[in-house]
Amino acid sequence: MKWAVEQKSVKMSTSNFCSLPWTQIEIQTDGTYRACCRQVGKQYHNDGEDVLKFPEAGFKEAWNSDSLQELRRKFLNNERPSECANCWKEEAAGIESLRLNMSKKLSDIMFVDPTPELLDLKLGSHCNIKCRICNPFVSSQWTTEAHKETSKQWSYFDKSFVKHKRNDSVITANKEILDHWLPNIKQICVYGGETFMIPPFFELLDMCVDSGHAEHIELIFNTNGTYYKPEVAEKLNKFKMVLFHWSIDDIDERFNYQRHPAKFDKVIENVKLWNNTIDRGIIKNKIWCTVSLLNIAYMPELSEYWDRNLRQYIELLDFGYCHDPLYYNMKILPNHTKEWISEKLTNATSIDIGDWKYATDKSCRTNLDHFEKMTAFMNSEDLNEKHWEDFLEECGRADKYRKEDFASTFPELNRSING
Ligand code: SF4
Numbered sequence: 001m002k003w004a005v006e007q008k009s010v011k012m013s014t015s016n017f018c019s020l021p022w023t024q025i026e027i028q029t030d031g032t033y034r035a036c037c038r039q040v041g042k043q044y045h046n047d048g049e050d051v052l053k054f055p056e057a058g059f060k061e062a063w064n065s066d067s068l069q070e071l072r073r074k075f076l077n078n079e080r081p082s083e084c085a086n087c088w089k090e091e092a093a094g095i096e097s098l099r100l101n102m103s104k105k106l107s108d109i110m111f112v113d114p115t116p117e118l119l120d121l122k123l124g125s126h127c128n129i130k131c132r133i134c135n136p137f138v139s140s141q142w143t144t145e146a147h148k149e150t151s152k153q154w155s156y157f158d159k160s161f162v163k164h165k166r167n168d169s170v171i172t173a174n175k176e177i178l179d180h181w182l183p184n185i186k187q188i189c190v191y192g193g194e195t196f197m198i199p200p201f202f203e204l205l206d207m208c209v210d211s212g213h214a215e216h217i218e219l220i221f222n223t224n225g226t227y228y229k230p231e232v233a234e235k236l237n238k239f240k241m242v243l244f245h246w247s248i249d250d251i252d253e254r255f256n257y258q259r260h261p262a263k264f265d266k267v268i269e270n271v272k273l274w275n276n277t278i279d280r281g282i283i284k285n286k287i288w289c290t291v292s293l294l295n296i297a298y299m300p301e302l303s304e305y306w307d308r309n310l311r312q313y314i315e316l317l318d319f320g321y322c323h324d325p326l327y328y329n330m331k332i333l334p335n336h337t338k339e340w341i342s343e344k345l346t347n348a349t350s351i352d353i354g355d356w357k358y359a360t361d362k363s364c365r366t367n368l369d370h371f372e373k374m375t376a377f378m379n380s381e382d383l384n385e386k387h388w389e390d391f392l393e394e395c396g397r398a399d400k401y402r403k404e405d406f407a408s409t410f411p412e413l414n415r416s417i418n419g
Pocket of ligand 1: 018019020021036037083084086087097099
């Protein structure tokens with residue numbers, strides 16, 4: 001069997017098959033379950049019953065749920081499930097989707113009594129920042145702001161439902177099934193919230209290290225870069241491989257605006273501190289930049305900053321896409337701004353992105369390869385008329401509440417938008 005982070009670009013464009021429903025389970029911050037982070041809606045449930053949710057339903061119930069069996073059936077029939085729309089949209093724009101990136105060959109899949117090889121764990125929404133493109137579902141800071149304010153976020157989330165989410169007992173409550181699954185687990189992804197603020201993350205580390213299974217597990221997690229915890233490094237060094245996803249979407253004041261109240265200089269200081277503590281043979285780093293309306297115009301500047309200042313600490317520059325909230329999706333920009341951005345990205349300096357084998361889209365080798373896909377994605381749909389007013393309203397609301405200013409933080413982008 002080929003291992004995901006080692007394999008090169010998988011070409012499966014003639015088939016709709018996705019292997020993740022046989023190999024992975026995801027728990028979200030509200031305790032519901034899906035096959036992966038790209039699915040929209042349709043959390044796992046049994047026929048005629050409510051959505052399965054932790055703590056009432058554990059990993060075992062979710063893995064055996066009727067809706068997961070139904071999803072598997074659809075893929076075996078070569079259907080394109082509607083809940084996988086994000087993959088279909090990315091592939092239509094020429095982007096290597098999660099489906100393509102993670103897919104295994106049919107012959108490598110255990111169809112009878114499968115046990116997961118990959119765990120995608122959103123262990124809680126504990127977070128100390130509230131990124132513009134984030135939401136109350138995954139950031140406790142956002143929950144506080146959104147509950148105080150009349151935010152556009154409530155077009156996406158039910159206010160009565162979204163509270164501070166705490167899956168604090170999820171590891172201990174699922175210990176029995178995790179003991180059964182761990183020998184076969186090859187990769188665990190942990191996303192928050194902020195990973196270094198989430199208590200079950202540390203329980204998970206202990207479980208993997210104490211059981212001896214850490215040595216065959218690749219651990220991947222995101223961090224907003226505000227924490228430096230040297231005492232954790234010793235445990236991380238026991239894993240087969242650890243991949244830090246540094247959530248760095250931009251530089252300097254633009255970073256501070258997008259990731260309020262994190263400070264760019266402090267994050268860069270922490271990158272360097274971690275670098276002095278970790279075993280570089282085991283621990284890998286990548287910048288995980290989420291490209292949105294706010295930062296797409298500044299991707300050349302981020303690439304150049306990484307190349308000049310961070311390449312020696314963070315070995316890969318990688319990109320993902322902001323789909324929701326739609327009012328920060330780059331597809332809503334006015335056409336004349338899309339043209340200006342497309343030209344700026346096309347004429348940017350070519351920079352190799354580093355150790356691409358840890359990339360999500362393994363077909364790209366330079367920033368320009370990524371920029372071509374970004375502009376294709378941006379230009380693949382015109383959502384301006386439907387969502388521009390929402391952007392103006394939400395951006396203006398957040399600016400006022402946070403005492404920030406879009407126009408002076410993004411002067412070139414603002415000039416282009418205003419013609
Ligand atoms: S097709 Fe995409 S969204 Fe659907 S399960 Fe696979 S990776 Fe997830």
